[in-house]
Amino acid sequence: MATTEPAPPRAANRLVERPLWQALTVYRPLTACYALALFLAEREHFARPAVAWAFYAVLLPWTLLTLPRVRAEARCTRPFLVADLLLALTGILLTPLADGAARVASGVPTLPSIWTAGAVLAWALKGGWRPAAAASVLVGVANVVQRGTPSQSTLHNVLLVCIAAIAIGYVVEVARASERTLARALEIESATRERERLARDIHDGVLQVLAMVQRRGTALGGEAAELGRLAGEQETALRALVRGGPPPAAPRPGDSGAPLDLMTLLAPLAGARTSLAGPGTPVPLAAHAARELTAAVAAALDNVARHAGEDARAWLLVEDETDAVLVTVRDDGPGIPEGRLAEAAEQGRLGVAQSIRGRLADLGGTAALLSVPGQGTEVELRLPRPPESTNDRKDSAR
Template identity: 70%
Template sequence: MSVEQPLWRALTAYRVLTMLYAVALFVAAHDDFARPWVAVGYFSVLAVWTLATLPKVAGAASCTKRFLAVDLAVALTGILLTRAADAAERISDGGPTLPSIWTAGAVLAFAIKGGWRWAAFASLLVGVANVVQRGAFSRDTVHNVLLVCIASIAIGYVVEVARASERTLARALEIEAATRERERLARDIHDSVLQVLAMVQRRGTALGGEAAELGKLAGEQEVALRSLVAGGLAPASRVSEDTARGALVRVVEEPDDLADEAAAPRDLRTLLTPYAGAQVTLSEPGAPVPLAPRAARELAAAVGAALDNVRRHAGPGARAWILVEDEPDAVVVTVRDDGPGIPEGRLAQAEGEGRLGVALSIRGRLRDIGGTAELISVPGQGTEVELRVPRDARGRTAQR
């Protein structure tokens, strides 16, 4: 049930009771009226209008702007008709207007429907009408107008706060429901799909041949699915075997808005998670690692190039480790493998032969975004590539 619904029900009862109260005041003092027939005509219209429009004040959907305008016009008309119906002595002595406190119901409808700003607008019109009806400012008039104005604005503000709280609560309930559904799906996936993929990997490795390749793919998909279930970080991806190069190729489908340099910072973890697999271990912080979109993409591409070198030069059985460090002034990603290492002078020789994998795919990418790439390799002890991107990489990228 809506938080404001009880207010609408209270307003419905208030309009009926105050209409009866205004009629009772007239009946008790009808002999003192200069033109009682004017008051009788107005109260007839007021009674019909109040009873006929009860469904209109049953909720925010039915209480339209047109209804609020006509309802306030009925109240203002009653205030101004008081000079024509009542005696001048009663008006000067502070006698009530024809609608009396029924007018506050019209103002409260504005407050509940539109908040405190609508309430202030309606209260201002009521105050002007009361001053015109009295012909001058008086203490009673100012007191009554201020009372209605403050009460309606306060109620309008409370309604706005209640609506904001209701939206926050609804969002929290949606998140809780989504979390519970995610946990249920994670349990189902763990009990079925992940176990099947693990079994295919074990059986394929044991059988060898083409079954071993199938088991390898199943192991890759198991790791990716576990990452998705655990943190929801891996975007949509697909895996295929590049038979020409003998390497595992993973294509990650990224949103189009990543190409926009003005986009919000990108969590680097979402781009590195697809690289994790049976032979690649990814260690990352538990919190997001934000970087400018282009810097995050180029850094992830450099990591991919480093892993390609591991597969190409360290052999199919080599393992690799990716370590992500989120420092205050920079983001550091280290890629290490347990391969045979790179002989001294081999990188310079490869660059001279036109093989620019490390020079362009790794160092070139980092240089374009204002970062650095350091390669350390000891023959027989593997290779380590340290990629460092400063926090201001976004500004340098835009300048370039």
């Protein structure tokens, strides 16, 4: 399948270029008026002032009517740039005819004067430093031709325009490349976060059901064993998909709503082998945060059930601090062997990496895991409270 490069950002979104285009819209009319002022101040010395009048009769309306063209990259088309540069070159080459060869040789300004630089800079903003360099060379050649011989002042002015245009064109190219890289990085980050979220949801539901069916089917034998084998194959395929494939976009339910009591949500997780201890008062959290924290605790307890053995016990401790909520999940199982978590992540088993740590990271919290072989495992989930919630609690405590 053919791959394509990401499309460059639209001109309206190019924050670096926008001020440059705005500056060009101011520069062009000001320099056109400046060129006309120079002519009016020296018109008595012109050999053929009618030629100059004819040129300015085109330059001034052209400058005003084309201002919308130089306000953004999308409107500044190549045909317009060619016509704009041809007008500047025409004005330069008409200077000896209008002003006389003797005055031109003495170093008087050309008819378009510094307006020409605006035409070159438009090429730089549109196409980068290479078109800007080409336009500068054409302007330089036209200046040498109208002078007759290359003078120091002519070469100096041409060199300044060329350097400025190339520098601006290079900056524009770097800015566009940076914005493309940033846009691509944001797309990758968004896709990665969505894949991690979906991996957590799959791990909490589908994968665990398939694993349970596989274990039960194998234990029962007969037709159930075949069902267990198929469930095992589907679990393996789904884990591979979670590890490597970009998931489709999906809405995230429960992102809004009234605060929920964390103790109420955790209560169903307690049982004969799981003890729950916490404050005697409600522990309110934002609805989404409360549900995600509860899901992380459930994932930790599921790991206890799957890896610590059927006789293992678990203890849940909820601590409602001023600026954070702390939930500790501890078990008396055999612990986690060194390197097992990294191995599980490589195999696509993302219980700790995504269902626990990933959830807390998305909420701005942390998940710390302490496990000593033979002495059980302890998972500490810490979720900071929003600043406004912390301030409210401090006020109520007073």
